[in-house]
Amino acid sequence: MGYAHTWGEHRVFFRRPGQKRVRSLPASWTDMEGVDPFLALSAGRAHFRVEELVALVSLVQELKSREV
Numbered sequence: 001m002g003y004a005h006t007w008g009e010h011r012v013f014f015r016r017p018g019q020k021r022v023r024s025l026p027a028s029w030t031d032m033e034g035v036d037p038f039l040a041l042s043a044g045r046a047h048f049r050v051e052e053l054v055a056l057v058s059l060v061q062e063l064k065s066r067e068v
Helices: 037-042 050-066
Strands: 002-006 009-015 022-026
Antiparallel strands (some): 002 009, 009 022
């Protein structure tokens, strides 16, 4: 297993036993980076980060602009 910064993010690389193909996942999907400070501080009281809400607003606006 390996850990590296690639494709603009930290990723965890792994190979299944008996296979040669290397696979990877965003490190944020794993516990490799430790506890997420936001999750620890919010203690389940906040479901979204500000950045996630801003991205959602942008997506909704983009989708609305495509409507005919």
